[in-house]
Amino acid sequence: MIATDPDLLVRAAVDAVGVLYSLWDFAAPLITAGKLIPLLEKWMPPPSDGFFLYYPSQRQKLSSLRVLIDYLRTNFKTGARAIAGTDGQS
């Protein structure tokens, strides 16, 4: 199964339709709740890529944009950091 909506894939995995392959963050609450069990953990590649904010260079001086960027960089924690150290064992 292939879909553009991660919620649909995660939901289908919980409903035992198949094996989910996804970003950890999309499935994290269900893994914590025990409704999805991580598999093949020793084969997973190291974390890569990431969320990016991008803007036209002429918007650089926009103060509201600057505070949003600072806020997101400080407060947005993905699973890679939140789970580091426990290696996803819950």
Place this chain on the structure above:
Amino acid sequence: MREARFAKLSAFVAVADCGSFTKAAAQLGLSTGSLSHAIRELEESLGVRLLNRTTRSVAPTEAGEKMLTRLRPLFEDIEAAVDEANAFRDKPAGRLRLTVSPPVASFVLAPLLPRFFAQYPEIIIDVSVDPVLTDIVAGRYDAGIRIGRLVARDMIAVRISDPLRLVVAASPDYLARHQRPKTPKDLQAHNCMRLRFPGGHIPAMAICHRRRDPGA
């Protein structure tokens, strides 16, 4: 009098950019009726037709197009002047137009915005959730948020998250009824569910073929 003309000119640019009275009216917070009345008044006062209206679309006339090429940079200058003044405020304010993908809306914005608004009550965030990659400049957005670094001219990309971790997972119920995969090869026997990215790209299962060192 001058102020009224300024408002009408700005309405004209909005209709031309949106290609629709309804969309422009929504953007400006006006009714479609009063917007179309304002444009008609502008056309009457100039004695020139600026927009061609059909039942399906609105497009500038030749005169309208010529006027737009002069008006657009002027309005951008006005916006820049207002932005610059805003930079001197103690508390940043104003509307910030964002285009984000659906996962960003639910995994980044939804959990983080409440505290952001508590901290910056004078910023209005105007979010458009677009599954397809949007042209930020053409759509007049201030910024976009997506997974992955986007390479585009005159565009600045800022990483806002740590590198992302991937997971292969299944429900306990599923594992009770199927052979549990022990190596990546075993996945061939399963219905593997994965994401299609905007533009149709389906990322390959980036699973290492060699078992990573347990200590890594």
